[in-house]
Amino acid sequence: MPDIRSEYVELVVADGSTMRAWHTRPTKHAGHAGLMLFQEAFGVNSHIRSVADRFAKAGYVVIAPELYHRAAPEFEGKYEDIAPSIALARQLKREDLEHDVRATYDFLQQSSGDKIACVGYCMGGRVSFVANITVPVKAAASYYGGGLGDMIGRASDCSAPMLFFWGEQDQHIPGEQRQKVAEGMRDSRHPSVQVTFSDAGHAFFNDQRPSYNEAASKLAWELTLSFFEQNLQR
Numbered sequence: 355m356p357d358i359r360s361e362y363v364e365l366v367v368a369d370g371s372t373m374r375a376w377h378t379r380p381t382k383h384a385g386h387a388g389l390m391l392f393q394e395a396f397g398v399n400s401h402i403r404s405v406a407d408r409f410a411k412a413g414y415v416v417i418a419p420e421l422y423h424r425a426a427p428e429f430e431g432k433y434e435d436i437a438p439s440i441a442l443a444r445q446l447k448r449e450d451l452e453h454d455v456r457a458t459y460d461f462l463q464q465s466s467g468d469k470i471a472c473v474g475y476c477m478g479g480r481v482s483f484v485a486n487i488t489v490p491v492k493a494a495a496s497y498y499g500g501g502l503g504d505m506i507g508r509a510s511d512c513s514a515p516m517l518f519f520w521g522e523q524d525q526h527i528p529g530e531q532r533q534k535v536a537e538g539m540r541d542s543r544h545p546s547v548q549v550t551f552s553d554a555g556h557a558f559f560n561d562q563r564p565s566y567n568e569a570a571s572k573l574a575w576e577l578t579l580s581f582f583e584q585n586l587q588r
Contacts (some may be wrong), residue, residue, distance in 0.1 A: 355535065361401070365419065365462045367457045369450070373423040374398075375458065378406045379415040379465070387492075388466030389414040390458050390485060392478030393421060394560070395432035395439040401562045402475070409473075412579060415465050416448035419458045421481065433563055443477050448505075451481055452488045454476075459489040461565035468492070471514075471582045476500060476557060487511040489555040493585035495578050498524055498556050503531045506538030515544045517581045519574050521567070550576065 360378035367373050376398050380386060389409055393402050398420045399475030406416045422429045422442050462470050469492040474482035479499020486494040487508050496502070516539065520532050532550065534560040539546040551558065551570040558567040559574060 356382065356411060356413065358407060360407055360410070363417070363461070365457045365461055368453045371424055371453075372427065373419050373421075373454060373457060375417050375461075376403050376406055377417050378403075378410040379411060379498075380413060386413055386415050386466065387469040387471065387582070388462030389416045389582075390455070390470065390472040390482075390491075391416055392416040392472065392474030392481040392485070393418060394476040394478060394557070395436070395443040396433065397422060397426075397429045397439070399430040401560055402463065405475075405559075413461060414471075414582075416521075417458055417462055419453055421451065421478075423454075424450065427553050440502055444479075446508065451484050455481070455485045455488045459485070469586050471495070471586060473497070473578065474499065475525040475559060476584065480505070481584055483512075483516070486514055486516055489513070492588055493517070493582050495519070497574070498527060500527055503534040504529070506535050507540045507541075509541040510543070512539075512542040512544055513583050515546060515581075516542070517547045518549065518577065519551045520548070521556055521565075521570070522550050522552045523555040526556045547581070549574070 363377045365373045406418045409416045445494040471487040473498045479496035482496045490513045497519045554567040554570040555565045557565045559571045
């Protein structure tokens with residue numbers, strides 16, 4: 355497992371705003387693929403930073419942009435008080451997200467060229483889809499991405515294969531929404547994979563929340579790494 359270096363960096367976005375991002379990578383990172391990692395509604399908090407570091411230890415150059423940088427720079431929400439986080443998530447505009455995705459992608463291109471994938475959790479699962487239809491990634495993964503059904507009509511614009519993870523016990527994303535995503539992805543030119551864990555709920559990958567499911571989390575991690583490795587060879 356390689357040594358890593360982690361720090362905050364500042365990215366300039368096309369709309370003139372400045373976006374802080376958590377940047378972590380192997381200390382000897384020449385030739386490593388890049389990974390855009392998109393936050394839950396709670397910001398780039400300790401959990402998201404730890405996931406970014408974990409991917410870096412797996413050999414990726416990772417950047418996790420703070421998507422609330424326009425309204426609430428450096429925001430980190432509390433799991434026991436979700437209202438502020440949900441309010442910020444609802445303020446996000448797709449045009450702004452596309453600007454943020456492009457700035458993040460451009461930053462990673464400096465080290466990784468076009469070998470770039472993306473992954474997102476909860477709110478970030480939707481942003482991972484936005485990235486797939488906005489920039490030419492090689493692979494995309496979405497963990498329990500809420501609101502995907504509202505934009506799945508753009509599946510034909512996907513630039514890469516996409517992997518989706520769901521929890522069948524998720525009270526926030528019912529089965530009909532998962533089905534809508536699966537059916538919509540048929541319009542993509544690229545393969546998609548839908549994985550549903552029958553015993554998992556929302557945020558099953560987050561080991562800082564009561565909904566954490568260790569078995570589902572471990573398998574999802576292994577599937578994600580395999581999916582990225584396979585598609586980054588294209």
